[in-house]
Amino acid sequence: MEVRRSILFVPGNNPGMVQTAGLFGADVLVFDLEDAVAPSEKDAARDLVSMALAEVDYGRVDKCVRLNSLDTFCQADLEVIVPSCPDLLMLPKVHRAQDIVELAGLLDGLEGPYQGKIGILAIIESPQGLAEAYDIARSHERLMGLLMGAEDYTAMVGSLRTKAGHEIAVARSLVVNAAAAAGIESFDAVFTDVNDEEGLAADSLLAKNLGFTGKAAINPRQVKTINDAFNPSPGEIAYARLVLKSLRQAEREGSGVASVGGKMVDAPVAKRAEKVMELAEKLGLPGAGDE
Amino acid sequence: MKSVLKAAQAGTLESNDVMIIVEPGENGINLDLESIVKKQYGAAIAATIADAAKALGVTDVNVKAIDRGALPYAIRARMVTALERAGIGPERGA
Numbered sequence: 447m448e449v450r451r452s453i454l455f456v457p458g459n460n461p462g463m464v465q466t467a468g469l470f471g472a473d474v475l476v477f478d479l480e481d482a483v484a485p486s487e488k489d490a491a492r493d494l495v496s497m498a499l500a501e502v503d504y505g506r507v508d509k510c511v512r513l514n515s516l517d518t519f520c521q522a523d524l525e526v527i528v529p530s531c532p533d534l535l536m537l538p539k540v541h542r543a544q545d546i547v548e549l550a551g552l553l554d555g556l557e558g559p560y561q562g563k564i565g566i567l568a569i570i571e572s573p574q575g576l577a578e579a580y581d582i583a584r585s586h587e588r589l590m591g592l593l594m595g596a597e598d599y600t601a602m603v604g605s606l607r608t609k610a611g612h613e614i615a616v617a618r619s620l621v622v623n624a625a626a627a628a629g630i631e632s633f634d635a636v637f638t639d640v641n642d643e644e645g646l647a648a649d650s651l652l653a654k655n656l657g658f659t660g661k662a663a664i665n666p667r668q669v670k671t672i673n674d675a676f677n678p679s680p681g682e683i684a685y686a687r688l689v690l691k692s693l694r695q696a697e698r699e700g701s702g703v704a705s706v707g708g709k710m711v712d713a714p715v716a717k718r719a720e721k722v723m724e725l726a727e728k729l730g731l732p733g734a735g736d737e
Numbered sequence: 738m739k740s741v742l743k744a745a746q747a748g749t750l751e752s753n754d755v756m757i758i759v760e761p762g763e764n765g766i767n768l769d770l771e772s773i774v775k776k777q778y779g780a781a782i783a784a785t786i787a788d789a790a791k792a793l794g795v796t797d798v799n800v801k802a803i804d805r806g807a808l809p810y811a812i813r814a815r816m817v818t819a820l821e822r823a824g825i826g827p828e829r830g831a
Contacts, residue, residue: 461811462753489821490747494814501810 449728450474450508451676452669453593453633453662457482458511459491468504470666471673476510479523480538488519492526499530510534510567516545521552528556532564534590539598540568541575543585550586563588567633570621571595572602579620583628593662594621596635609645611652622657634661643671650675678722683733686726689719739794742824748807748815755807757786757819762799766790772804785809789816793825 454472456463458479467475477498483491495511509532513523516537527535537549546568553564566588570579576599583592596614597607605613618634625632634653637646650672653661661672678686688706693716696704704711711719726734741761748756766787770779782804789812790798798820807815820826 460751460754461807461814462751465753465808465811490815490818493818493821494811497810497814497817501813502808 448508449725450591450631450633451660452672453510453660454666454669455482455512455636455662455664458495459483459487461494464494464498465502467666468502468507470669472507472663472666472669473660473673474508474510474534475504476512476536476662478512479519479527480512480514485519488514488522492523496526496530499527499532508533510536512536512538515539516548520549524552524556528553528561528564529558531561534565534567536567536569536593538569538595539572539575540570540582541572542578543581546582546585546589550588553588565590567591567593569593569595570617570624571598573599576617576620579624580627583624583630589628589630591631591633591659592621592625593633594618594635594658597638609639609642609649611649618653618656618658625659626657631659632657634658636662636664637668638664640665640667643667646671647675677729677731678726680733682722683726683731686719686722687733689715690723738796739825741795741798741820745819745822745824747818747822748811750803750805752805753807753811755782755802755804755812755815757803757812757815758801759816759819759823760799760801762797765797766795767799769799769801770804771802773806774804781809782812785812786816789813790820793817793820795820795825 450473452472453474453476454467454470455476455478456467458477464477477495479488479491499509511527511532513520513535540546546566549566568582568589570576570592599617600607600613622632637649639645646668650661654676660676663669663672689711692704692706692711723734741759744760746758748754750756768783768786770782772779772782786800786802
């Protein structure tokens with residue numbers, strides 16, 4: 447299991463932001479060639495991101511590039527970016543499964559013989575995309591996750607985008623469910639008020655509780671708050687430890703049933719505890735690891 | 738060997754960036770460099786610009802570079818974009 451709690455968007459034509467993007471603790475860096483770049487500067491952004499991928503040391507984070515959509519500059523983006531070996535490519539405006547299959551076909555033709563397969567992350571940001579989310583989620587083995595794109599989605603649906611997010615409640619859950627059903631990851635939309643840290647913390651916790659595996663950040667200041675929200679809490683780690691301990695004890699005693707605090711530990715509880723502990727260990731959080 | 742067909746420009750005057758203007762030229766790579774770190778890194782910047790030009794097969798070009806503290810990757814990228822806009826290398830769309 448790789449850990450991808452936070453996905454930080456970085457404007458692809460800004461050298462200062464591109465070269466410092468790795469300093470903020472994000473698990474995934476997304477160099478944006480789409481909305482953050484004017485049409486007349488697409489070529490410059492491609493060259494800058496391509497050189498950065500080749501020359502800047504970002505450590506162990508996943509390096510991703512948000513492409514332009516298939517019907518605009520995607521092909522030109524791919525020709526410059528693919529040889530620089532990003533880990534992931536993010537495709538916006540995915541409306542149907544065929545969009546992912548088409549991108550995968552383009553990658554098959556562009557990747558070098560010794561280059562690993564580049565993964566794909568799809569943005570679900572249209573009513574049609576949401577309606578087709580499950581088919582999209584299981585469309586291709588390269589697809590590793592879905593990202594909820596709330597701004598475009600609400601604009602197309604005609605709903606008012608609010609901080610509380612009631613208007614995207616169903617959409618969020620559909621994205622989570624489609625991704626979970628296909629066995630891939632799901633990422634919540636950006637929280638656009640970069641000055642509201644409390645709001646971001648609450649929104650991140652909501653996303654985690656809905657089942658998202660991570661959340662997008664639009665500003666480096668948001669990364670720590672998102673990571674903290676998606677980290678297992680000390681209480682979750684302590685409870686997971688108790689569950690796993692009681693399971694081991696029941697096994698030693700030949701008992702088929704374990705319990706914690708008078709509540710039976712069934713398979714879903716055990717599985718959740720294992721996932722919490724695995725994530726805590728990967729992140730090196732206090733209380734993780736063997737006793 | 739390829740020739741710069743027209744004047745072209747790439748980059749900005751923002752911090753960490755470099756604005757590069759290329760024009761058709763003769764007798765090698767002629768650089769007019771303005772940089773806030775010219776004393777310390779002028780030679781390195783010149784070498785990066787020359788390398789980027791040579792990598793695209795350009796041996797004769799006039800270059801004006803206004804540097805705002807760009808790292809080598811950014812200098813290389815801006816030089817490549819400027820030369821592409823001047824007609825060097827593959828057309829890569831918009």
